[in-house]
Amino acid sequence: MIPVLSREQMREFDRHAIEACRVPGVILMENAGRNAAGIVLRALGDRQAEIVIVAGGGNNGGDGFVVARRLLAQGHPAEVYLLGEAQHLKGDARVNHDAWRGLGGRVTAVTDDAGVMALSAALAALGPEDVIVDALLGTGLDRAVEGALAQVIGAINESDARVFALDVPSGLDANTGAVLGVAVRAADTVTFAHLKLGLLTPTGAEHSGDVHVVDIGVPGELFREVGCSALLFESDDASELVVPRGVATHKGSAGHVFAVAGSAGKTGAALLCARGALRAGAGLATICTFPDAADTLDQRVLEEMTARIDPALLEASLDECLARADVVVVGPGLGLDERAQRVAEHVVLTWNGTKVVDADALSAFAGRAAELARARGQLILTPHPGELGRLLGTSAADVERDRFGALARAVELTQSVVLLKGARTLVGAPGELPLVTAAGSPALATAGAGDVLAGVIAAFAKTTPPRLAAMLGAHVHALSAERWVEQRGADRGLVAHEVADGVPGVLARLLGASE
Template identity: 35%
Template sequence: MKVATASEMRAIDRCAIEEYGIPGIVLMENAGVEVVKAAESMLAGLVNKKITIFAGKGNNGGDGFVAARHFSNKGAKVKVFLLGNQAEIQGDAAINCHIAGKMGIDIVEISGERDWDKVNIATAFTDCLIDALVGTGFKGELSLEMKRLIAAMNGANKPVLAIDLPSGVAADTGQVVTAAVQATRTVTLGLPKPGVLLYPGAAFTGELLVADIGLPQALLTGENLKQNVLTAGHICDVLPKRCSDAHKGMCGKVLVVAGSQGLTGAAALTSNAALKSGAGLVTLAVAEGIHDIMEIKLTEVMTAPLPEIAKGVLGQAALSPILTLAGKCDALALGPGLGSHAETRLLVREILQAVDKPLIIDADGLNAVAETGELLANALALPVLTPHPGEMARLIGLSVDEVNQDRIYVARQAAEQFGSVVVLKGARTIVAYPDGEVYINTSGNAGMATGGAGDVLTGVIGSFIAQGLSSHTAAIAGVYVHGLAGDIAAQAGLAGLTAGDVLNSVPAALLSLQKL
């Protein structure tokens, strides 16, 4: 499914109205009807239910006025609180406000303390609150009155249904500057907006419903829309297929260059994840000083000792054997737990320039190229980069806070700058392609905020590439499967979930997708 920014959604609406001839008031009518349907299912009926609507002066408020009329027709007792006065409302919203008033629906303009007393009474006795204050047009700071209304809604302890997105959530980034409506359910119109999918906005969205308001499908699926949401239905169609007469040599060969003294777990997790996600053969190349440790840790993974400059530390002498091993593999995962020695960083850069196999670069591999990003753009094969926000900050010279302020923009810019597929990890991982296409992942959970989870992801992506997927497809499939494995593991509880739990759940995640 496509995801639309605020400006893209406005362009879609404008095209529907001007080029297709669909009157804006028809779209507003459809939006209001969908809101009523969502509330009716949430409340198990509307007859004699008390519905309180908080409306702004724009089109979001207009949707609320349409909903008020249909709520009333279905037997609900409706009260609308308008932030402003009716004379300030324009266009289709003004028409629907007028109709609601003609129907006898109580519309209270909030202008003084006595009106705020009415707000407090209404929220105390209502069955449901409708947030129709602001939609995709919201930017920056909330007014004091808006903050006060949001506080009233959030403090009422009643079900809240938000129209399009919760008021206070930035449509394009999900950022919440001061406050936002804590919705029980959000009915987003036409297409989801990034703000209801990305945190912190996603945490205010509640259950998300995407409403069909009659926009032409051609406008909702156009190639000009570069944001997408990853779903199980999309991923199950692209996973590697294994034929009935397969043997290990046909299922992909992964080389992992990872690990150093004290960080052997990262190498083990990456290597095992490549196997668990279907690779036929996995070889872990490590410094000879920790090779014996890895042979004990790993049973199914093959290991190869590399010359070292100190115990567990790789230098340039390891380049030649790595290139020989890489020549026999289909994908190379580079970096987890590799260490930050100056010669190790130099080795990573030389590998990047010499290996013509697809690379998945993580952790210390990313740190090694942070100051030489041009090497990524000139790599012999398209790299997949898997930074967490801290690693991304080092790669592009921003702070972690700046990275998290607009994750889609940052991931997209990095993918273009480095000529790489960028997987920006975190709550709602972002996958960005060099051509600007972006995918927002919806699988995964807070229990995966644990050391080693990213190492598992690196192994999964590497395995999918080795099994024949393009780097682009392997990145989105790997991200979704990794998150789904975390969701399966979390059925035993979030607290205490480990990277090993995610690793062991990868086969179950793959099976569940194959059954769809």
């Protein structure tokens, strides 16, 4: 897994490299800028292009001057615009400004409205083959962008040129991924030494494009001296968790997943959950539901089985039904009426095993997150931002503004594994670093995808610890969607059962990678 650092940790990383390892800051800046220029050169190939570097007055601007110098050395001159006066530059940024000027490089200072207009016109004149390097703000920003900076970022976003951001897109909060007023929308982000938290959020991903992590000349393991805030889960990590079956494996040993799911008009959610479990390797899948829903399901099931909840003996019939379960999913399509509430509360709080708590079962505990901490067994909560907002007594917008913070709060309140869905799904657990996957596709914006995910996680939870089962499930589910997109060349039209049906192919690839 790859470490992901906060703004503060990265600042401490740089300080430790300079003070403890005695690597001067100007060398760190040189290495960062050289390798960022390498990413730009790789994109350019053999062609010439207009290159505009927009630099700020801090170290991010200093990185930009190094990029300009390194591009010039490879035959690609750039126009550099500096927001502010060169006389105000300090330290390493000033050193690299002077080095650029010493080579004959031109710097146009943008100090007033006329300068902003001239820069905006220069950016507007660029075409799709041209390049803008965003070296304005970097990771230190913690307040809203206003005035000339905001206007320049707007002009960058309106340009047709390909935008490369240095470290993080300017205007993006490096910790939360929130847009602080306005933020650069980059095609590529060259981030230095380590990934930053804000790049691994839906908004951060939308603004950063393809992310390239480049070396700055000190060992990456130096992060151990300062810590990290999350870990990026990759397919190599998934391969370590997906192991070949023994020859004596049978359906009983492969795991029996029970889905307490479905209600009148929502039986499809239960079927998709069970299908996800079976496609992920569960040997048996039973849908435990109310008689009216079970009657409908009995006309549709093939591999799945059904079991009926007796409304008159609700708790007792649930206990009898779940006595045969290895892992339970509760919530998909369950409903929000009084009997569904009773079912959700009984299963979540009293069944003593691993439970994936999804959808309507999460809504049953809206505003009551702390009650989940007293549940028997182990819980894997799988909310989308709206469900997590209701659980925490806040809104989806508040969750999205700081996904890592909302995840940490949910884990603390519930003392459970929490999977927060989204473009860059997160998994948190008590006493553990959050995990995040960058796998996924907008094609997953389809009804029932979450029901499939709950079943996939449940299948993995038979043999994998809950935190890793949740992350493995999210990663495999996302890779299934990615494969569908690759095969069809479309970013929409995927339906949930196709996600489930793609899981075995993903597992086959992961098994092959592990051998």
